[in-house]
Amino acid sequence: RPEDWWAASVEVTRRVVADADGRNVAAISLTGQMHGVVLLDTHGIPLGDAIIWNDQRSVEEVGALVEPLGRERFTAIAGTLPATGFMGASLLWLKRHLPGRLEQASAALFPKDYVRYRLTGEIAVEPSDAASSALFDVGAGVWSDEIINAVGLPRPIFPNI
16 A cells, blocks of 8 residues: 555654664665556545556557567567566556556556655656656657557646656
C-alpha cells in the first residue's frame, strides 16, 4: 500500500535525522523497486493499492502490448519485451479489468516515485524506471506515443521524465 510506504519513509527519516542530531545531513536520495504502478487521482491520492513487480495477473496483457506493433517494431522502440509486473502490462490489465480506476487516474507513478512525490509534491519519473515500463522510447528518451496509442492507454497519465 502506497500510504504504508510513505508512513515507513517518514518514520525512518525521522530516526536517521535524530540519530545524526540533524548534523551533516545535506541531502537525501531515493531508491526502490523498479517495476510497479501507483495510480493517483486528481488530488494526488492513490487509487487503491499499487500493483508491484511480482503481480502475475497481467500474463495475457504482456502479449497484447506487443501484438499491435509486432515484436520487431516494439523492441526497436522499447529496447525490451514486456513482462508481468512491468508498468505497461499492469496498466493494460487495469484497462481491461478495472477500467474505472484507470479512467479516474491523473498520474501513473513507479513505487519510488510515489514516495518522491510525497516528499516534494513533484509528479515525475526518471529515465531508467521509465525505460523499464515497456512504454518508453529508449532511443528518444521519451514516453512512446506509438506504443501507448497502439494499446489505447490514456497518454495524460504519464508524467514528465
